[in-house]
Amino acid sequence: MGLVVQKYGGSSVADAEGIKRVAKRVVDAKRDGHQVVVVVSAMGDTTDELIDLAGQVSPIPAGREFDMLLTAGERISMALLAMAIKNLGHEAQSFTGSQAGVITDSVHNKARIIDVTPGRIRTSIDEGNIAIVAGFQGVSQEGKNITTLGRGGSDTTAVALAAALDAEVCEIYTDVDGVFTADPRVVKKAKKIDWISFEDMLELAASGSKVLLHRCVEYARRYNIPIHVRSSFSGLRGTWVSNEPQGDQQVEQAIISGVAHDVSEAKVTVVGVPDKPGEAAAIFRAIADAEINIDMVVQNVSAATTGLTDISFTLPKTEGRKATEALEKARAAVGFESLRYDDQIAKISLVGAGMKTNPGVTATFFEALSDAGVNIELISTSEIRISVVTRADDVTGAVRAVHTAFGLDTDSDEAVVYGGTGR
Amino acid sequence: MGLVVQKYGGSSVADAEGIKRVAKRVVDAKRDGHQVVVVVSAMGDTTDELIDLAGQVSPIPAGREFDMLLTAGERISMALLAMAIKNLGHEAQSFTGSQAGVITDSVHNKARIIDVTPGRIRTSIDEGNIAIVAGFQGVSQEGKNITTLGRGGSDTTAVALAAALDAEVCEIYTDVDGVFTADPRVVKKAKKIDWISFEDMLELAASGSKVLLHRCVEYARRYNIPIHVRSSFSGLRGTWVSNEPQGDQQVEQAIISGVAHDVSEAKVTVVGVPDKPGEAAAIFRAIADAEINIDMVVQNVSAATTGLTDISFTLPKTEGRKATEALEKARAAVGFESLRYDDQIAKISLVGAGMKTNPGVTATFFEALSDAGVNIELISTSEIRISVVTRADDVTGAVRAVHTAFGLDTDSDEAVVYGGTGR
Numbered sequence: 001m002g003l004v005v006q007k008y009g010g011s012s013v014a015d016a017e018g019i020k021r022v023a024k025r026v027v028d029a030k031r032d033g034h035q036v037v038v039v040v041s042a043m044g045d046t047t048d049e050l051i052d053l054a055g056q057v058s059p060i061p062a063g064r065e066f067d068m069l070l071t072a073g074e075r076i077s078m079a080l081l082a083m084a085i086k087n088l089g090h091e092a093q094s095f096t097g098s099q100a101g102v103i104t105d106s107v108h109n110k111a112r113i114i115d116v117t118p119g120r121i122r123t124s125i126d127e128g129n130i131a132i133v134a135g136f137q138g139v140s141q142e143g144k145n146i147t148t149l150g151r152g153g154s155d156t157t158a159v160a161l162a163a164a165l166d167a168e169v170c171e172i173y174t175d176v177d178g179v180f181t182a183d184p185r186v187v188k189k190a191k192k193i194d195w196i197s198f199e200d201m202l203e204l205a206a207s208g209s210k211v212l213l214h215r216c217v218e219y220a221r222r223y224n225i226p227i228h229v230r231s232s233f234s235g236l237r238g239t240w241v242s243n244e245p246q247g248d249q250q251v252e253q254a255i256i257s258g259v260a261h262d263v264s265e266a267k268v269t270v271v272g273v274p275d276k277p278g279e280a281a282a283i284f285r286a287i288a289d290a291e292i293n294i295d296m297v298v299q300n301v302s303a304a305t306t307g308l309t310d311i312s313f314t315l316p317k318t319e320g321r322k323a324t325e326a327l328e329k330a331r332a333a334v335g336f337e338s339l340r341y342d343d344q345i346a347k348i349s350l351v352g353a354g355m356k357t358n359p360g361v362t363a364t365f366f367e368a369l370s371d372a373g374v375n376i377e378l379i380s381t382s383e384i385r386i387s388v389v390t391r392a393d394d395v396t397g398a399v400r401a402v403h404t405a406f407g408l409d410t411d412s413d414e415a416v417v418y419g420g421t422g423r
Numbered sequence: 424m425g426l427v428v429q430k431y432g433g434s435s436v437a438d439a440e441g442i443k444r445v446a447k448r449v450v451d452a453k454r455d456g457h458q459v460v461v462v463v464s465a466m467g468d469t470t471d472e473l474i475d476l477a478g479q480v481s482p483i484p485a486g487r488e489f490d491m492l493l494t495a496g497e498r499i500s501m502a503l504l505a506m507a508i509k510n511l512g513h514e515a516q517s518f519t520g521s522q523a524g525v526i527t528d529s530v531h532n533k534a535r536i537i538d539v540t541p542g543r544i545r546t547s548i549d550e551g552n553i554a555i556v557a558g559f560q561g562v563s564q565e566g567k568n569i570t571t572l573g574r575g576g577s578d579t580t581a582v583a584l585a586a587a588l589d590a591e592v593c594e595i596y597t598d599v600d601g602v603f604t605a606d607p608r609v610v611k612k613a614k615k616i617d618w619i620s621f622e623d624m625l626e627l628a629a630s631g632s633k634v635l636l637h638r639c640v641e642y643a644r645r646y647n648i649p650i651h652v653r654s655s656f657s658g659l660r661g662t663w664v665s666n667e668p669q670g671d672q673q674v675e676q677a678i679i680s681g682v683a684h685d686v687s688e689a690k691v692t693v694v695g696v697p698d699k700p701g702e703a704a705a706i707f708r709a710i711a712d713a714e715i716n717i718d719m720v721v722q723n724v725s726a727a728t729t730g731l732t733d734i735s736f737t738l739p740k741t742e743g744r745k746a747t748e749a750l751e752k753a754r755a756a757v758g759f760e761s762l763r764y765d766d767q768i769a770k771i772s773l774v775g776a777g778m779k780t781n782p783g784v785t786a787t788f789f790e791a792l793s794d795a796g797v798n799i800e801l802i803s804t805s806e807i808r809i810s811v812v813t814r815a816d817d818v819t820g821a822v823r824a825v826h827t828a829f830g831l832d833t834d835s836d837e838a839v840v841y842g843g844t845g846r
Contacts, residue, residue, distance in 0.1 A: 054502075057504075058509065058510035065502045065503075065509070066506070068505070069503060072498040072499045073495075075494065084480040084481055099567070
């Protein structure tokens with residue numbers, strides 16, 4: 001029995017009952033003979049409440065002090081969890097990110113982990129304790145200031161600690177049973193995935209699946225740490241994410257891992273761009289200089305008659321205003337005709353390493369959308385993913401149709417036959 | 424203009440409005456040309472809420488994890504205060520007790536400060552920042568664990584930092600205007616004291632005055648740090664506590680500094696103790712072994728006929744049960760007849776260095792009580808204090824009568840004449 005890192009999110013420790021339930025689960029793992037390190041998020045709405053308080057004292061509460069404030073949240077949950085575990089007769093010690101050796105850069109509010117030196121954690125578990133570590137937080141290498149890791153930071157803390165401690169698995173406990181073939185709130189017949197590769201999980205995360213964040217999966221892949229995503233409520237086996245399936249993990253020769261969707265993006269179209277070298281570069285330099293991350297980029301062949309082309313890209317809606325302002329400033333230099341901005345879009349993505357070797361996936365995907373009356377506005381593909389942009393209103397129908405077309409529905413035993421050649 | 428340490432209690436930073444009001448006051452001190460270090464307590468009821476949460480997950484939430492939990496409270500208030508100050512256009516940085524160099528022993532929940540190494544605070548203020556420090560907390564020299572200083576710990580943090588930074592004054596901001604000649608809730612005519620010596624303040628604190636705790640005053644006396652106790656609401660000048668009055672601090676040749684009362688104690692009487700050497704020692708050894716702090720101890724001459732005496736002492740009501748149990752166990756060895764326990768008592772104390780040289784203070788005190796119909800049950804004195812134990816029901820009348828008798832009432836210009844010889 002080796003070392004297990006378990007991570008519990010805010011919904012799992014939302015109140016005293018939740019903390020006691022988590023404590024029992026932690027103790028079970030310890031009784032099974034594991035060394036246990038637990039990473040914990042702030043209780044339920046604590047972080048939102050702290051953000052609200054900050055807004056009441058200052059309109060722009062960012063940076064160092066904001067991190068100092070937010071890290072109080074995990075401090076509360078981890079101390080309470082340690083107490084609850086001790087109350088069950090096991091020894092537990094809680095550690096802040098700083099005490100646990102989570103070393104970050106100095107970018108407050110979205111710091112990146114640059115090293116983990118878990119000497120105190122190792123000592124604590126070797127002495128027989130269960131170690132509880134505050135997720136989401138670290139200490140900057142320069143300046144020794146408290147930092148936070150940004151959204152989903154607790155998952156990253158867990159994976160980084162698992163890597164530094166050479167854990168046999170990183171268990172991510174959450175309020176759903178695992179990773180599903182589609183969002184179960186949209187597709188009632190979505191199936192829980194038993195095993196999924198790091199690659200497919202990365203594409204799902206990048207395409208709108210919210211169970212695991214891209215950053216955490218990327219870290220796990222780099223250090224080859226298997227992740228087990230599971231529910232802290234049900235105790236059921238969840239979804240394993242790793243390089244290769246182990247033991248009885250079902251793989252089912254899955255061609256398609258799942259269908260993801262994302263309604264948080266907007267589409268910007270730069271209309272009438274002269275079709276000559278350097279134009280696209282000028283556009284995306286303007287966007288990059290405004291520190292905006294973009295997602296899909298699509299350019300079609302230019303109209304022969306005009307020598308002009310259109311370039312479209314998607315980006316988070318929250319960045320829409322900043323992007324259009326940056327482009328308007330660059331209009332003279334770039335020489336485009338006009339800008340179009342549209343935030344009533346949805347992105348639907350089909351992910352699966354199997355599509356590399358199974359011709360006809362693209363055709364089936366587009367036929368399913370067509371049969372559901374869904375118009376495709378943009379298309380973008382990677383080796384193991386096809387994404388389309390549609391109207392936001394179409395998203396539910398589109399996801400369901402695609403999910404059914406690829407035989408992913410739970411009560412469907414139909415095999416999917418691909419007729420085309422290539423995708 | 425030198426360095427000022429300001430301390431704000433939980434009621435001063437109870438909500439966003441309070442924090443913004445405190446920020447303005449801090450900035451005023453900075454604008455006046457001072458270097459400013461601010462020590463802050465947890466917001467309002469935060470600590471009680473955290474204690475309540477702890478009780479929900481474990482019936483005995485003490486020790487290391489309890490400290491980790493409670494210290495979240497100051498983390499929140501100090502970060503918010505730093506944000507509010509920055510919002511007023513001044514630079515501020517918050518520091519945990521550990522970051523501020525508050526080094527303690529390893530006694531969790533009531534640690535004692537053993538050193539203060541404020542290097543980061545000094546650097547921060549020398550760079551022009553206002554430094555905000557979490558009160559009530561430190562880090563243990565051995566083990567580097569987070570500790571808390573126990574009740575009133577934030578005041579002690581402030582005085583200790585003031586000493587380590589060689590501040591010109593430690594300002595303790597609270598929700599009252601200063602130290603009064605009696606508790607203003609009991610005596611409407613109580614006067615705010617303009618200046619009081621460390622010695623008299625120590626006696627008042629030991630006698631039930633709650634504005635400053637004994638431990639904090641003791642620390643300030645040892646390092647000769649003047650304390651200015653004042654209201655964070657009114658902005659009025661408060662009470663100076665120091666070795667000698669400075670400048671225009673009014674001394675008024677005060678004979679009596681004030682009247683304190685305390686209804687938190689109980690009285691234990693050990694009845695029928697053989698009047699021979701070693702008996703009292705045996706009784707108080709039993710109490711000490713149970714780790715109970717006692718206050719007054721009174722033994723009268725023994726009755727000639729029986730050779731037996733009674734020994735009475737007072738202690739916090741919360742320790743009553745533990746004390747009587749410890750004594751019952753020791754009964755055979757000590758050989759006393761019976762125990763009496765009484766928690767319906769009040770202690771009333773008259774404090775003032777002037778009584779050393781002014782005969783008749785004791786007589787005036789007892790006459791005032793007698794005229795008010797108050798019976799005295801125990802008497803105990805120090806060089807600058809007289810304390811009596813009365814019925815709890817008599818406390819209001821007793822304190823008012825004594826306050827008036829010594830000419831402490833605000834609208835009274837009467838001089839007090841002492842007729843007796845000696846006190």
